[in-house]
Amino acid sequence: MAYNDFNMDSQWLPFTPNRSFMKNPRVFVAADGMEFTTHDGSKVIDGISSLWCVGAGHNRKPINEAIKKQLDTLDYSTAFQASNDRAFQAAEMIAAMAPGDLNKVLFCNSGSEAADTSLKLALAYHRARGEGHRTVFIGREKGYHGVGFGGMSVGGIPANRKAFSSALLPRVDHMRFIHDPVNNAYINGVEPVSQEDMLLELENRILPLHDPSNVAAIIVEPVAGSAGWYLPPQGYLKRLREICDKHGILLIFDEVITGFGRMGTNFGADFYGVVPDMLNFAKCVTNGVIPMGGVICRDKLYDTMMKTDAPPHVIEFFHGYTYSGHPVACAAAIATLELFQQDKLFARAGEMGKVLGNAFHSTFKGMPNVIGIRSLGLAAAVELAPIAGSPGKRAYDIFIDCFNNGALVRPAGDVLVIAPPYIVEKSHIDKLVNTLADSIRKHA
Ligand SMILES: Cc1ncc(COP(=O)(O)O)c(C=O)c1O
Numbered sequence: 056m057a058y059n060d061f062n063m064d065s066q067w068l069p070f071t072p073n074r075s076f077m078k079n080p081r082v083f084v085a086a087d088g089m090e091f092t093t094h095d096g097s098k099v100i101d102g103i104s105s106l107w108c109v110g111a112g113h114n115r116k117p118i119n120e121a122i123k124k125q126l127d128t129l130d131y132s133t134a135f136q137a138s139n140d141r142a143f144q145a146a147e148m149i150a151a152m153a154p155g156d157l158n159k160v161l162f163c164n165s166g167s168e169a170a171d172t173s174l175k176l177a178l179a180y181h182r183a184r185g186e187g188h189r190t191v192f193i194g195r196e197k198g199y200h201g202v203g204f205g206g207m208s209v210g211g212i213p214a215n216r217k218a219f220s221s222a223l224l225p226r227v228d229h230m231r232f233i234h235d236p237v238n239n240a241y242i243n244g245v246e247p248v249s250q251e252d253m254l255l256e257l258e259n260r261i262l263p264l265h266d267p268s269n270v271a272a273i274i275v276e277p278v279a280g281s282a283g284w285y286l287p288p289q290g291y292l293k294r295l296r297e298i299c300d301k302h303g304i305l306l307i308f309d310e311v312i313t314g315f316g317r318m319g320t321n322f323g324a325d326f327y328g329v330v331p332d333m334l335n336f337a338k339c340v341t342n343g344v345i346p347m348g349g350v351i352c353r354d355k356l357y358d359t360m361m362k363t364d365a366p367p368h369v370i371e372f373f374h375g376y377t378y379s380g381h382p383v384a385c386a387a388a389i390a391t392l393e394l395f396q397q398d399k400l401f402a403r404a405g406e407m408g409k410v411l412g413n414a415f416h417s418t419f420k421g422m423p424n425v426i427g428i429r430s431l432g433l434a435a436a437v438e439l440a441p442i443a444g445s446p447g448k449r450a451y452d453i454f455i456d457c458f459n460n461g462a463l464v465r466p467a468g469d470v471l472v473i474a475p476p477y478i479v480e481k482s483h484i485d486k487l488v489n490t491l492a493d494s495i496r497k498h499a
Contacts, residue, residue, distance in 0.1 A: 060094075061082075061094075063077060063080065072451075079455070080094075081093065081458055082094040083099075086101070086113035086114055087113050087114045088112045088113055088114065088478065089101055089112055089113070089475070089476060089478065089479060089480075089483050090113075091113075091463070097461065098461055099458060099461050099462065099463050100461060100462050100463065100475075100483055100486055100487055101113065101463050101475065101476060102457075102462050102463050102464045102465075102473045102474070102475050102483075102487040103463055103464060103465040103472065103473065103474050103475070104339075104343070104474055104475060104476045105343055105463075106338070106343070106465075107280065107311075107312045107317065107338050107339070107474055108338040108339060108342065108343025109339075109342055109343045109476050110315060110316050110317070110339040110342060110391075110395065110400060110404070110476055110477045111342045111391060111394050111395060111398070111400060111476065111477065111478065112476040112477075112478040113476075115342060115391075115394060117390050117393070117394050118341075118342055118344055118387055118390045118391055118394065119344075120390075121386045121387060121389065121390035122344065122345065122383055122386055122387050122390075124386070125141065125382055125383050125385075125386035125387075126383060129141070129382045130382070130383065131381060131382060131383070132382060134162075134375060134376065134377060134378065134379040134380055134381070135375060138380060139380065139382040139385070140382075141380075141382045141385035141386050141389065142162065142380030142381075142382065142385045144385065144389055145160075145162075145380070145385035145388045145389050145392075146159075146160040146162070146380070148388070148389060148392050149336070149340070149349065149351060149388070149392070150351060152315075152321045152322075152392070153321070153322065153324070153334060153351045154321070154322065154324050154325055154330050155330035155353065156330075156353050156354045156355075157324075157330065157331075157333075157334055157351040157352065157353055158351075158352075158353070158354050158357075159351065159352050159353075159354065159356070159357040160349050160350070160351050161176070161349055161350045161352065161374075161375075161379070162347065162348070162349045162376075162379040162380040162381075162384075162385075163347075163348045163349055163350070163376050163379055164346045164347060164348055164376055164378050164379070164381075164384070165201065165337055165346055165348045166200070166201045166206075166309070166311035166335065166337035166338065166348050167200070167201025167202050167203040167206050167348075168201075168203065168348050168376060169201075169309070169311065169335035169336065169337055169348040169349060169350050170200035170201045170203060170205055170206030170209070170274070170309060170335060171201075171203045171204075171205040171206060172335075172349075172350045172374060173272070173274065173307045173309075173333045173335050173350045173352075174192060174205040174206075174209065174271075174272065174274070174307075175205070175374055176333065176350065176352060176356060176372065176374070177189075177192070177271045177272035177305045177307070177333070178190060178271055179360065179372055179374075180305070180356050180359055180360060181271050181305075183359050183360050183362070183363065184359050186268075186303075188268070188269055189268070189269055189270060189271040189303075189304075190226050190269065190271055191226045191227070191228065191265045191269045191270045191271060192208070192209050192224065192226065192227045192228075192270075192271055192272055192273075192274065193209075193227070193228050193229065193230060193257070193261060193270060193272070193273045193274070193304075194208075194209030194210060194211055194227065194228075194229050194230070194273075194274050194275070195211055195229055195230045195231075195232065195233070195275050195279075196211040196229050196230070196231055196232040197211050197212055197232050197279055197282035197285065198210050198211040198212070198229075198274070198275060198276060198279060198282075198309075199211075199212055199215070199276065199279070199280065199281035199282060199309075200274060200276075200309050200335075201311075202215070204219075204222065204223065204224060205224060207219060207223060208223040208224035208227045209224075209227055209229075209274050211229050211232075212281065212282060226265075226269075228261050228264070228265065230253075230254070230256065230257050230261065230273075230275075231253060231256050232285070233253055233279065233285060233286070233287050233288060233291065234285045234286075235247070235249055235250065235251075235288075236426070236427060238250050239286075239288075240426060240427040240428075240438075241416065241420065241427065241428050241429075242286060242428070242429045242430065242431065243412045243413070243415075243416045243428070243430050244408065244409055244412045244413075244430055244431060245431070246286060246287070246288065246289040246431070247286055247287075247288050247289065248288060248289050249288030249289070249291070253288060253291060254291065254294050254295060254298065257273075257295075257298065258298060262298075262302065267301075267302035267303075267304065268302070268303070270302065270304045271304070271305065272304060272305040272306070272307050272332075272333075273295065273299055273304055273305070273306055273307065274307040274308075274309060275287075275292075275295065275306075275307075275308065275309065276308070276309045276310070276311075276312065276313065276323075277292060277308055277310065277313045277318075277323030277324070277326070277327055278312070278313055278318075278323060278431065278432070278434075280311075280312035280313065280434075281312070281467060282467060282468070282470075283436050283438065283467040283468060283470030283472060284429050284430075284431075284434050284435065284436035284470070284472050284474075285429065285436075286429055286431050287327075292327045292329045293327070293328070293329055295329075296329045296330075296331075299332075305332040305333065305356075306331045306332050306333075307331055307332065307333045307334075307335065308322075308323060308324055308329075308331040308333070308334050308335065309335045310322050310323050310324065310334050310335060310336050311335055311336060311337045311338055311348070312338065312474075313326070313432070314334070314335075314336040314337075314338075314339065314340070315336065315338075315339035315340055315392075315395065315401075316339060316395060316400060316401035316404045316433075316477055317339070317404060317432050317433055317434060317474065318404075318405070318431070318432035318433075319401055319402065319404050319405020319406075319408060319432055319433070320401060320405070321401065322334060322336075326432070330353075332352065332353050332355075332356065333350050333351065333352045333353070333356070334350070334351045334352075335348070335349070335350050336348065336349055336350075336351065337349070339391070340388050340391065340392070341384055341387040341388045341391050342387070342391040342394075344387050344391075345381070345383055345384040345387040346378075346384065347381070347384040347385075347387070347388055360372055395477075398478075400477040400478070401477070403477050403478070404432065404433040404477040405432070405433070407433055407475075407477065407479050407481075407484070408430065408431070408432050408433040408434070408435075410481055410484055411430060411433060411434075411435050411473065411475070411479075411484050411488075412430030412431070412435055414435075414484050414485065414488045415428050415430050415435040415437060415473075415488065416428055416430070418488050418489070418492050419437045419488075419491075419492065419495070422492065422495055422496065422499075423495065423496065423499035424439045424440045424449065424495065424498075424499060425437055425438070425439060425495070426438050426439065426440050433474060433475065433477060433479070434472060434473070434474035435472070435473055435474075436467075436470045436471065436472045436473075437470070437471050437491070437495070438469060438470045439453075439469045439470070439471070439495070440469070441468075441469045446468065446469060447466070447468055447469060449469055449498055450466035450467070450468065450469045450470060450471050451466050452498050453466070453471060453491070453494045453495060453498050454466040454471065456494040456497060456498070457490050457491055457494050460490045460493070460494070461486070461490065462486065462487045462490035462491065464487065464490075464491055471491060471495075473487050473488070473491070475487065
């Protein structure tokens, strides 16, 4: 099939330079395992789990079959004032996987909705316990929490905020970025050790400025994924937990990327040994096959919200989506989580992460323009010096070149990231890394 066999006049593509795309479209028509087929019959290895979603690889029959069966049994039912059996089952499985007393699951349909749900729940919880003045949110520079106004406001990627700055939430502040490009440029499979205390600014400037008693929640990704796989220094998340506890501030982990196996563990929370008050998830929970997101919250949030004097017919939390806990998405989630467990895919992700990290460091270190390499879990990033005056262009050109040579990698600024499905074999890693290396040389 040639791309001019179909009409491209109507779709406006998300987070894509549409003008360039239309001149040189990249269109998938099939996928299986680690590989896509494009419209012109080329094969492309999925080096990014299709935006960190497809942990179990493409076209997994148990997930497909579960979806088909669910469609023939209960296709959809209202999510408000009633529910469905699959939603309870999926919530039970998800809660059982989460650490500590993260026991209650609020479903939504995406990571952006999860961000907004968690921020709204933070406000509602504080209000319910008589601290409605806690309205300040704190995010972090280069954080990504999706594209809703809540998630965008606590997010810290400048390009995503620029055009919308006048409409962002008030009373939001941002902690400094976690990366030390001088001392921690090259990190292979370990937590970086920081020479300085990156949370001092939070304690000594940000919290006193707002007064900690006014702060509702701090939200962070355990590892900054969309920005380019930036790793928190050793002890950082534990200390963040302590600071939140000291001041009664809720800690939200946005685990849309780090959740469900990417770190070799159920969640980033398990990898780092820190239990947040809320944990946002999406993507891998259904292997990307059907949209689903959610927030897992600690018992104390649910219990507080239920301890209300309102009459029994009154809703406790005025929030939810038409498709919260959609039965087909829940059937996909149940089958996905069973498949992860049955094939021990999280442990495999941890193991293959070492192979990927070693390949990155042995191949890219010393290559032209390479100024950093970071790997941990099953993801690795190579950071390049930007072309003067054209930030992002070098990585974008390399991404296009890799695609044309059969490797889907992810550009983020001037960082290139590979985060393959957990079923990845060494041969795929070799192909992805070698293609990327050739392209980095070509664009030197
Ligand atoms: C950490 C994080 N939060 C939220 C989102 C937004 O998810 P979605 O695109 O499903 O709204 C993403 C997407 O990549 C993400 O990485």
